[in-house]
Amino acid sequence: MxxxxxxxxxxxxxxxxxxxxxxxxxxxxxxxxxxxxxxxxxxxxxxxxxxxxxxxxxxxxxxxxxxxxxxxxxxxxxxxxxxxxxxxxxxxxxxxxxxxxxxxxxxxxxxxxxxxxxxxxxxxxxxxxxxxxxxxxxxxxxxxxxxxxxxxxxxxxxxxxxxxxxxxxxxFKEPVQYSLQKTIKLFGLSESKIDEALSSENFKMSGVTLGFYPRFPENHIVITSRGSDEATAVGNLEIIKQKIVERLGKYIFGYDDETLEGVIAFLLTEKNLTLSVAESCTGGLITDRLTNVPGSSKFLDRGVVTYSNASKVEMLNVPSSVLDEYGAVNEQTAVSMAVGVQKLAKTDIGLAITGVAGPAGGTVEKPVGTVFIAVTDGKDTICRKFLFRWERRRIKEISSQWSLEILRRFVESKE
Amino acid sequence: MxxxxxxxxxxxxxxxxxxxxxxxxxxxxxxxxxxxxxxxxxxxxxxxxxxxxxxxxxxxxxxxxxxxxxxxxxxxxxxxxxxxxxxxxxxxxxxxxxxxxxxxxxxxxxxxxxxxxxxxxxxxxxxxxxxxxxxxxxxxxxxxxxxxxxxxxxxxxxxxxxxxxxxxxxxFKEPVQYSLQKTIKLFGLSESKIDEALSSENFKMSGVTLGFYPRFPENHIVITSRGSDEATAVGNLEIIKQKIVERLGKYIFGYDDETLEGVIAFLLTEKNLTLSVAESCTGGLITDRLTNVPGSSKFLDRGVVTYSNASKVEMLNVPSSVLDEYGAVNEQTAVSMAVGVQKLAKTDIGLAITGVAGPAGGTVEKPVGTVFIAVTDGKDTICRKFLFRWERRRIKEISSQWSLEILRRFVESKE
Missing domain, CATH: 3.40.980.10 (MoaB/Mog-like domain)
Known part of the structure; x- marks a missing residue:
C-alpha cells in the first residue's frame, strides 16, 4: 500500500x-x-x-x-x-x-x-x-x-x-490485524557491527521486520511483528527479541521508552544503593541526566563539578603531587576523584570523570577527547580510558553516556 | 516569487x-x-x-x-x-x-x-x-x-x-542584490508581549522585515534588511535594531550565534571574575551549560549539586535549623547556598538554586515549580522566587535559564 x-x-x-x-x-x-x-x-x-x-x-x-x-x-x-x-x-x-x-x-x-x-x-x-x-x-x-x-x-x-x-x-483489507513493536536500545557497539549482526539469516522470520535507527550516541533496533492474531505476533516478536539479546545482550541497556539514566535509577533504587558523582570535563551533564529521572533524590546524594585543580584537591583529596606531576587527566586523578567523592558523601558508590573536552588543552600525549572514567564502591574500583574524536559538546555527551554505561554494568554486577 | x-x-x-x-x-x-x-x-x-x-x-x-x-x-x-x-x-x-x-x-x-x-x-x-x-x-x-x-x-x-x-x-531579476540578517535573542518577556511590541508602526520600514521565532525558553527576533546596495541595507537594519533595543533592551541577552552561557563567559572573563555554582533542582544543568563554552575553566572554579540535605549542610554550611524548620526550598536556603559555595570556592561570585522540580514533592504552600535563585558577590546578594508551570525537564530548563539570566544582569551591573 x-x-x-x-x-x-x-x-x-x-x-x-x-x-x-x-x-x-x-x-x-x-x-x-x-x-x-x-x-x-x-x-x-x-x-x-x-x-x-x-x-x-x-x-x-x-x-x-x-x-x-x-x-x-x-x-x-x-x-x-x-x-x-x-x-x-x-x-x-x-x-x-x-x-x-x-x-x-x-x-x-x-x-x-x-x-x-x-x-x-x-x-x-x-x-x-x-x-x-x-x-x-x-x-x-x-x-x-x-x-x-x-x-x-x-x-x-x-x-x-x-x-x-x-x-x-x-x-486495505489486510489479513494482518495485529501488530506490535519493541525498541531495543544499545550503546557501545558501532553502527556497522549492529548492521552486520542484523543482516544475519538468523534474524529473518516471516511477519517480523527489523528497523535500525542511529540516535547518537545510542543505536536503536525496532522489531515489528505482525500477525493475524495477537498470540502469533507476540510469540514471533519474543523469538526474535531473544535472538538479538543472545547476540548483542551486553550492549543492550533498555527497551522502548527507557533511558540509560532511568535504568540506572531503577537499579540503584532496587538495590538500595546511594551514589555520588565527581565530574570534570562533563561539567555536570552526568548529574543533570540522572536528575531528569523523577525520584532521583532517593539514590543521588550529591555531585561535584571540580573544574579547577584546587577544587579537586580541597573537596576530593586528589593528591597535589599527582596533579603537579601528571596533570588533571589521568587514571590516578580519575580514581582519586571517585574514591574522594564516595568518601565525602558517604555513599555506596562513587563515579568520576576527567578529560580534555577541547578545543584547547590537548597535547600530543593527551589529545582532545582523552577521557578517564572511574567507579568505586570502596572495595572494587574500575577505571577506563577513552579517546573520542568529536567536538566539545559531542565529547561531553558520549563521555556522560560511557560514564553511565560503566556505572550500569558496575551496579548490575553487584548483588 | x-x-x-x-x-x-x-x-x-x-x-x-x-x-x-x-x-x-x-x-x-x-x-x-x-x-x-x-x-x-x-x-x-x-x-x-x-x-x-x-x-x-x-x-x-x-x-x-x-x-x-x-x-x-x-x-x-x-x-x-x-x-x-x-x-x-x-x-x-x-x-x-x-x-x-x-x-x-x-x-x-x-x-x-x-x-x-x-x-x-x-x-x-x-x-x-x-x-x-x-x-x-x-x-x-x-x-x-x-x-x-x-x-x-x-x-x-x-x-x-x-x-x-x-x-x-x-x-528573478530582483532589484535587491544585497540583504543581511540579524537575530536578536530575548529571554524573560512573553511571546504575546514581544508580538505586540513588534506590530508597532514604529518598527515598519520599507525593505526591512521582522520574523518572530519562539525557541523555548528563549524568543528570537530576526531582522532582515534588503536593499539595492550594502550601505542602505546595513543602515536600515541598524535603525530598526536600535529601535528594538530601545524598547526591549532589558530582555536582550545576545545576537546571532551567541548563547546566554557564552555571553556570561565573555562578561566574566572580560571582568576577570570567578564563579562557583550550587545547584539543587537543576541537578548540574547550569554548570553543564556553562562548560559548553570553550575556555570556561578560566572563570568556573567549581559546581556542587547538593541534592541531599546533608550535602547542603556539610558542603555549603546551610543551617540545619533552616532545613528542619522550613525545608530545602526557600529564600534562606537559596541565599545560604550561594554564600556557602562562594566562600567554599573563594570565588568572586556564587550562584545557587533550590526548587521543586516534581512530579512529586509539591505542597500547597510550595507547589511543583517553586524555585528560588540567589546570587552573591559577598557584598550584594539577590534572591528571586519563581513558580513555573511545566513538567520536570522544562522546569529544569527554564530554571537554568533564569539562573543564568539573573547572573548575567548581576555581572553586567558590576564594574
Whole structure:
C-alpha cells in the first residue's frame, strides 16, 4: 500500500517551526510495511491544500493529513477539503457533546468558535481524539482514503495508533490485524557491527521486520511483528527479541521508552544503593541526566563539578603531587576523584570523570577527547580510558553516556 | 516569487532520520520575501523524483532540490533529473579537478565512483561546494529554475548563502542584490508581549522585515534588511535594531550565534571574575551549560549539586535549623547556598538554586515549580522566587535559564 503524508500550516512553510510529525508517521507506516510515497507540507491556503491533496491522491492509496483543525480562522483544513470535493459541512452533535464535556472537565471557558471542531465534510466519519479537542475524520473518494488528524504531536501519536492504523488496516483489507513493536536500545557497539549482526539469516522470520535507527550516541533496533492474531505476533516478536539479546545482550541497556539514566535509577533504587558523582570535563551533564529521572533524590546524594585543580584537591583529596606531576587527566586523578567523592558523601558508590573536552588543552600525549572514567564502591574500583574524536559538546555527551554505561554494568554486577 | 523545496532520500520517507534542511531553507527564503509553495520529500526512486519535480515546477517559479548527490548507487538525483527532461549527462573536468584536489588535501583515497559527483545534465551550471565533495547545479526549463544541492546540513547552509540565494536573486531579476540578517535573542518577556511590541508602526520600514521565532525558553527576533546596495541595507537594519533595543533592551541577552552561557563567559572573563555554582533542582544543568563554552575553566572554579540535605549542610554550611524548620526550598536556603559555595570556592561570585522540580514533592504552600535563585558577590546578594508551570525537564530548563539570566544582569551591573 502506498500512503502519502500532508502537513498543513504557515508555521511550517515559513520555517518558524520544524515538522516532527511526518517523520514519526512515516516510521510508523513503514513498520506496517506500507510504503510512503511522499511527505509534503503546504501553508494555510485553500488552493494549495486542494492541489496538493489531489496530487498526493493521484500517487497513493491513502493520504494522511495533519494540522489546521483548530478553532481559529487560519485553521482551514476541513473547509478546504470539503470545498475540494464539493462537499457541504455538517455538525456532529455527538462529537460536539464530547468536546463540550472536555471543556467542562478541564474548566476551560467554552467559546462558540469551538463548534468548528465538531464539523466534518458530508460522508466523513469522525476519529476520536482522546487527548485533545479537535477530532479527526476519514473520507473516501474514488476508492482512495483520506485521513485527517490535528497537528499537535502528542495527539498525532495517540490518534495514529488508536484510530488511523486500525482504520487503514481495515480499509486495505489486510489479513494482518495485529501488530506490535519493541525498541531495543544499545550503546557501545558501532553502527556497522549492529548492521552486520542484523543482516544475519538468523534474524529473518516471516511477519517480523527489523528497523535500525542511529540516535547518537545510542543505536536503536525496532522489531515489528505482525500477525493475524495477537498470540502469533507476540510469540514471533519474543523469538526474535531473544535472538538479538543472545547476540548483542551486553550492549543492550533498555527497551522502548527507557533511558540509560532511568535504568540506572531503577537499579540503584532496587538495590538500595546511594551514589555520588565527581565530574570534570562533563561539567555536570552526568548529574543533570540522572536528575531528569523523577525520584532521583532517593539514590543521588550529591555531585561535584571540580573544574579547577584546587577544587579537586580541597573537596576530593586528589593528591597535589599527582596533579603537579601528571596533570588533571589521568587514571590516578580519575580514581582519586571517585574514591574522594564516595568518601565525602558517604555513599555506596562513587563515579568520576576527567578529560580534555577541547578545543584547547590537548597535547600530543593527551589529545582532545582523552577521557578517564572511574567507579568505586570502596572495595572494587574500575577505571577506563577513552579517546573520542568529536567536538566539545559531542565529547561531553558520549563521555556522560560511557560514564553511565560503566556505572550500569558496575551496579548490575553487584548483588 | 514562489519556490518549492524537494528533499530526496529513503532515509526521510522511512522516518529513519528527520529532515532539518527544508525548515532551514524555507526560513531563509521567507527572509528574502519569497513565498514557499510546498516542501516535499520523496525516496530514492527515479519515477518519484520525476513526478514530484514536475508537480512542484507546475506550482512554483523555482524548485530547490536537496539530497542524493553522493557517489553511491542509491544517490540518483542527478540521473533522475536528467532523465526527466531527456538530457544526457556530461562530466565537468574543471569540477572533477577540484574534487580530486579536495581528496588530496584531506588525504582521502580516490575511488572512481566519485567521478559521478562531477557529472551534470546537459545545460546545467555547476554550483561550488566549498565544504564538501558533491557539487550542486542549476538548470532552466521552460523559464523555471531548478537548483540542486547535496543534503548534508552544513553544506546546505553554506551553498544556500554562497550560491543559491545570489543565483535566484539574479534569475528573478530582483532589484535587491544585497540583504543581511540579524537575530536578536530575548529571554524573560512573553511571546504575546514581544508580538505586540513588534506590530508597532514604529518598527515598519520599507525593505526591512521582522520574523518572530519562539525557541523555548528563549524568543528570537530576526531582522532582515534588503536593499539595492550594502550601505542602505546595513543602515536600515541598524535603525530598526536600535529601535528594538530601545524598547526591549532589558530582555536582550545576545545576537546571532551567541548563547546566554557564552555571553556570561565573555562578561566574566572580560571582568576577570570567578564563579562557583550550587545547584539543587537543576541537578548540574547550569554548570553543564556553562562548560559548553570553550575556555570556561578560566572563570568556573567549581559546581556542587547538593541534592541531599546533608550535602547542603556539610558542603555549603546551610543551617540545619533552616532545613528542619522550613525545608530545602526557600529564600534562606537559596541565599545560604550561594554564600556557602562562594566562600567554599573563594570565588568572586556564587550562584545557587533550590526548587521543586516534581512530579512529586509539591505542597500547597510550595507547589511543583517553586524555585528560588540567589546570587552573591559577598557584598550584594539577590534572591528571586519563581513558580513555573511545566513538567520536570522544562522546569529544569527554564530554571537554568533564569539562573543564568539573573547572573548575567548581576555581572553586567558590576564594574
Amino acid at each position: 502506498n500512503i502519502s503524508i500532508l502537513t498543513i500550516g504557515d508555521e511550517l512553510t515559513s520555517g518558524m517551526i520544524q515538522d516532527t510529525n511526518s517523520s514519526f508517521i512515516s516510521r510508523r507506516l513503514n513498520s506496517e510495511q506500507w510504503h510512503v510515497s511522499a511527505m509534503m507540507a503546504v501553508g494555510d491556503d485553500k488552493n494549495a491544500i486542494k492541489k496538493s491533496l489531489e496530487y498526493l491522491l493521484g500517487i497513493s492509496d491513502a493520504v494522511i493529513v495533519t494540522g489546521g483543525l483548530g478553532p481559529t480562522a487560519d485553521d482551514m483544513t476541513t473547509a478546504s477539503i470539503a470545498k475540494a470535493f464539493g462537499l457541504k459541512l455538517y455538525t456532529d452533535d455527538s462529537v460536539l457533546g464530547e468536546i463540550k464535556k472536555r471543556f467542562q472537565k478541564f474548566h476551560i471557558q467554552w467559546t462558540d468558535n469551538n463548534t468548528k471542531q465538531a464539523m466534518f465534510p458530508e460522508g466523513a466519519v469522525p476519529i476520536l481524539n482522546s487527548v485533545g479537542t479537535a477530532w479527526g475524520f476519514s473520507l473516501k473518494r474514488d476508492g482512495k482514503i483520506i485521513v485527517v488528524i490535528p497537528g499537535v504531536p502528542v495527539e498525532v501519536k495517540r490518534m495514529l495508533s488508536e484510530g488511523v492504523i486500525p482504520l487503514l488496516r481495515k480499509e | 514562489n519556490i518549492s523545496i524537494l528533499t530526496i532520500g529513503d532515509e526521510l520517507t522511512s522516518g529513519m532520520i528527520q529532515d532539518t534542511n527544508s525548515s532551514f531553507i524555507s526560513r531563509r527564503l521567507n527572509s528574502e520575501q519569497w513565498h514557499v509553495s510546498a516542501m516535499m520529500a520523496v525516496g530514492d526512486d527515479k519515477n518519484a523524483i520525476k513526478k514530484s519535480l514536475e508537480y512542484l515546477l507546475g506550482i512554483s517559479d523555482a524548485v530547490i532540490v536537496t539530497g542524493g548527490l553522493g557517489p553511491t548507487a542509491d544517490d540518483m538525483t542527478t540521473a533522475s533529473i536528467a532523465k526527466a527532461f531527456g538530457l544526457k549527462l556530461y562530466t565537468d573536468d574543471s569540477v572533477l579537478g577540484e574534487i580530486k584536489k579536495r581528496f588530496q588535501k584531506f588525504h582521502i583515497q580516490w575511488t572512481d565512483n566519485n567521478t559521478k559527483q562531477a557529472m551534470f545534465p546537459e545545460g546545467a551550471v555547476p554550483i561550488l561546494n566549498s565544504v564538501g565533495t558533491a557539487w550542486g547545479f542549476s538548470l532552466k526549463r521552460d523559464g523555471k529554475i531548478i537548483v540542486v544541492i547535496p543534503g548534508v546540513p552544513v553544506e546546505v547552509k553554506r551553498m544556500l548563502s554562497e550560491g543559491v540565494i545570489p543565483l535566484l536573486r539574479k534569475e
